[in-house]
Amino acid sequence: MTDTTAQLPPAGTGRPPTPRAGGTSWRARTREGRFALALLAPSIIVVFGIVVYPILKTLYTSLFAVDTPFGGHFPWVGLDNYKFALQQSDFWSAILRTAYFTFLSTGFELVFGMGIALLLYAPLRGRWLFRTIVVLPWALPTIVNGAMWRYFFNAQYGVVNAALTQLGISSSYHAFLSSPFAALNIVVWADVWKNTSLVAFFLLAGLTTIPRDLYEAARVDGYGRWGSFVHITLPLLRPVIVVVLVLRTIEAFKVFDIIYVMTGGGPANGTQSIAFYTYQRAFSDEYFGYGSALAYLIVVFIMVLAIIYIRLLRSDNYGMA
Amino acid sequence: MPGEQKRTTRRGFITTTATASMGLYLAACGGSSSSSSSAGGASSSAATSSAAATSSASGPVTLNNLFQQQAGYSAADLAGMTKLFEQANPNIKVNNTLVAYEALHDKIVAAAPAGTYDVVLGDCIWPAEFGSKGIVQDISSEVKTLPTSQIFPGALVMADYKNKYYGMPWILDTKYMYANGSMLKKAGVSPSSLTTWDGVVTALKQIKAKGLVKYPWLGSWSQAEAVVCDYAQLLGAFGGKFLDASGKPAFQSGGGLKALEFMKMMLDQGLADPASTSSLEEDVLKAFAQGKIAMNLNWTFQLAASLDPKQSQVSKDNVMILRTPAGTAGGPAPGCNGGQPVMITHGTKHPKEAWEFVKFITSQNVQNQYVADSLPIWSASYDDPAVIKKAGKQLVSVAKTQLPNMILRPQVANYNAASQALQVQIQDALLGKKSPQDALNSAASAFSSQGPPA
Numbered sequence: 001m002t003d004t005t006a007q008l009p010p011a012g013t014g015r016p017p018t019p020r021a022g023g024t025s026w027r028a029r030t031r032e033g034r035f036a037l038a039l040l041a042p043s044i045i046v047v048f049g050i051v052v053y054p055i056l057k058t059l060y061t062s063l064f065a066v067d068t069p070f071g072g073h074f075p076w077v078g079l080d081n082y083k084f085a086l087q088q089s090d091f092w093s094a095i096l097r098t099a100y101f102t103f104l105s106t107g108f109e110l111v112f113g114m115g116i117a118l119l120l121y122a123p124l125r126g127r128w129l130f131r132t133i134v135v136l137p138w139a140l141p142t143i144v145n146g147a148m149w150r151y152f153f154n155a156q157y158g159v160v161n162a163a164l165t166q167l168g169i170s171s172s173y174h175a176f177l178s179s180p181f182a183a184l185n186i187v188v189w190a191d192v193w194k195n196t197s198l199v200a201f202f203l204l205a206g207l208t209t210i211p212r213d214l215y216e217a218a219r220v221d222g223y224g225r226w227g228s229f230v231h232i233t234l235p236l237l238r239p240v241i242v243v244v245l246v247l248r249t250i251e252a253f254k255v256f257d258i259i260y261v262m263t264g265g266g267p268a269n270g271t272q273s274i275a276f277y278t279y280q281r282a283f284s285d286e287y288f289g290y291g292s293a294l295a296y297l298i299v300v301f302i303m304v305l306a307i308i309y310i311r312l313l314r315s316d317n318y319g320m321a
Numbered sequence: 322m323p324g325e326q327k328r329t330t331r332r333g334f335i336t337t338t339a340t341a342s343m344g345l346y347l348a349a350c351g352g353s354s355s356s357s358s359s360a361g362g363a364s365s366s367a368a369t370s371s372a373a374a375t376s377s378a379s380g381p382v383t384l385n386n387l388f389q390q391q392a393g394y395s396a397a398d399l400a401g402m403t404k405l406f407e408q409a410n411p412n413i414k415v416n417n418t419l420v421a422y423e424a425l426h427d428k429i430v431a432a433a434p435a436g437t438y439d440v441v442l443g444d445c446i447w448p449a450e451f452g453s454k455g456i457v458q459d460i461s462s463e464v465k466t467l468p469t470s471q472i473f474p475g476a477l478v479m480a481d482y483k484n485k486y487y488g489m490p491w492i493l494d495t496k497y498m499y500a501n502g503s504m505l506k507k508a509g510v511s512p513s514s515l516t517t518w519d520g521v522v523t524a525l526k527q528i529k530a531k532g533l534v535k536y537p538w539l540g541s542w543s544q545a546e547a548v549v550c551d552y553a554q555l556l557g558a559f560g561g562k563f564l565d566a567s568g569k570p571a572f573q574s575g576g577g578l579k580a581l582e583f584m585k586m587m588l589d590q591g592l593a594d595p596a597s598t599s600s601l602e603e604d605v606l607k608a609f610a611q612g613k614i615a616m617n618l619n620w621t622f623q624l625a626a627s628l629d630p631k632q633s634q635v636s637k638d639n640v641m642i643l644r645t646p647a648g649t650a651g652g653p654a655p656g657c658n659g660g661q662p663v664m665i666t667h668g669t670k671h672p673k674e675a676w677e678f679v680k681f682i683t684s685q686n687v688q689n690q691y692v693a694d695s696l697p698i699w700s701a702s703y704d705d706p707a708v709i710k711k712a713g714k715q716l717v718s719v720a721k722t723q724l725p726n727m728i729l730r731p732q733v734a735n736y737n738a739a740s741q742a743l744q745v746q747i748q749d750a751l752l753g754k755k756s757p758q759d760a761l762n763s764a765a766s767a768f769s770s771q772g773p774p775a
Contacts, residue, residue, distance in 0.1 A: 065775045067454075081773055081774060084774055268749050286430060
């Protein structure tokens with residue numbers, strides 16, 4: 001057993017240890033520090049290499065006129081890339097389109113997700129099977145999901161057209177993806193189909209934390225199912241709803257892959273999201289400086305949305321704040 | 322005191338971390354600079370020869386190549402050519418990665434700094450961009466060792482930018498007109514009337530009037546390079562030009578304007594399917610093979626797929642491949658140059674082996690063996706009985722007349738940005754959001770635009 005009292009300062013003095021005692025512990029601490037650093041080094045390298053460095057490098061690149069994938073010396077343009085972006089009508093059109101996509105898809109996912117969560121929470125026989133089926137769309141890769149819906153809505157051989165005509169709802173095939181507005185809504189639908197199950201599972205997790213006693217008490221007080229949902233379920237799920245909203249809004253604002261596969265941003269840029277616009281400027285046009293500035297502008301927009309949601313979360317009596 | 326110890330450790334940790342990150346950052350910046358210097362054109366040949374010497378001396382070599390899985394040679398054809406190459410060069414192993422055409426350009430650009438690929442399949446619109454930015458190598462000296470006079474001029478020009486070859490022509494393609502012979506017969510249309518676009522419109526109206534199909538034409542007019550290819554073919558037929566002699570946009574008037582007005586008329590009159598604005602060449606091929614349309618423009622690959630009973634419901638006898646029509650009788654009828662060169666990247670460590678591979682797959686002997694989806698670049702092949710037998714008389718006879726006469730899309734370094742603007746403006750006109758004149762004026766401005774700050 002080691003005697004630790006020797007390393008402590010005299011009681012009541014509050015003074016640092018004597019140089020001799022301090023010197024010994026300093027060496028020990030340095031050794032420990034080095035050991036800790038050695039253990040942390042791999043994660044530091046990974047975090048700085050694949051997170052911090054690209055973030056800083058993108059910021060740095062956004063201040064130059066970089067037009068090649070190779071490194072080198074490029075003209076310094078300061079904030080001109082940012083100014084140029086804010087002056088482009090294409091940029092603002094893409095932002096508005098993305099905002100429309102975000103609000104619509106997140107809204108539908110929340111409404112449908114709530115309905116599915118309530119169904120999955122109900123004490124049904126074979127509930128595990130329903131839960132497994134519901135999670136399948138989310139498990140499907142986005143690229144596959146996009147390709148699937150593109151084929152479903154194809155004007156020549158799509159299953160949606162076939163179903164509509166064979167059911168007598170429509171007399172002929174429609175080119176759904178040839179209308180910019182219809183195409184945007186179809187992309188929203190494809191995103192909702194895929195991500196609703198994720199929202200449903202978040203809400204289901206929240207539902208399981210609500211004590212059943214509250215519902216029994218509400219029933220005694222004369223509340224029906226709708227009254228219980230409005231006065232118990234919704235308020236108690238509010239923190240989960242806000243978390244889901246934050247996550248899905250951020251994800252939806254960055255939408256890229258489903259658009260890349262389904263429409264390529266067309267027709268007539270009708271489905272071009274801000275992430276897709278940024279990708280095209282950076283990698284197709286090789287305006288890497290401008291693309292980097294656009295990436296940072298996306299971050300700003302997402303931060304604004306996140307701050308709004310976090311304020312909502314803080315104003316929540318049941319929230320985490 | 323434990324608190325004191327904690328503070329000291331934390332400060333030390335932060336200092337160490339900041340130093341480490343700064344070191345990493347500076348090291349990375351240094352890396353960029355050095356890659357820049359190696360990207361310079363002057364050091365190219367020296368790097369090439371030293372790398373060649375290194376790779377030759379170090380034994381077996383693996384080439385990593387990037388190709389497309391779409392129009393042109395099929396994946397099976399490429400695999401066959403590669404196998405032949407590996408048999409002839411046992412010291413060289415070849416790994417081919419295939420991506421969709423739409424992903425090809427961006428993957429080449431993104432992989433360039435890392436030198437991931439040795440040989441890449443390009444497009445005839447990219448030599449200006451890739452050559453001027455040092456993404457691919459100038460291989461003029463290698464190409465000139467070959468009998469280039471025996472190659473179709475339209476093929477050679479696809480790899481040429483400012484009198485330098487940034488690749489070797491491999492896929493020689495253009496858009497032909499395909500027609501469903503059964504529908505033509507039922508509507509009383511003679512194939513000989515399809516030599517002009519006026520004749521085509523008359524035929525489409527007859528087919529529509531007979532009720533054979535609701536929309537007899539489907540264009541690949543999606544927001545992609547495909548719509549520019551169809552537009553280029555019509556622009557050429559109506560006597561237009563993309564750029565004037567001084568390099569300024571010239572497509573917003575004359576033949577260029579007529580071409581877009583013609584496309585819009587096809588949609589307005591119900592001759593072209595409204596789905597055209599969301600269709601690519603693959604969609605057009607499927608519609609033709611299912612007998613849902615009477616006519617369309619497409620690359621060579623549509624012929625083999627349409628003749629394959631597993632893929633097509635149209636009987637072999639009714640699949641017709643015709644020369645692209647002229648704007649007016651006796652006028653020009655150029656096909657869009659859809660050639661694709663194979664290029665050697667600047668980052669390759671095996672330029673000598675890469676050239677051997679490029680030379681092999683573009684050789685007349687190898688190309689003559691794989692003619693189902695793409696015809697050889699060598700003009701003499703078109704008189705070779707074995708090639709005619711494999712490719713079919715119908716295709717070879719049409720190709721012989723159309724391949725010497727092709728229209729090239731503009732060879733400008735900012736082609737992608739300019740093309741994207743043109744695609745959107747063409748679609749705006751086709752969807753009735755703008756008049757063809759306004760749309761082309763906007764596209765012309767985008768061609769001249771300087772883009773972001775430089």
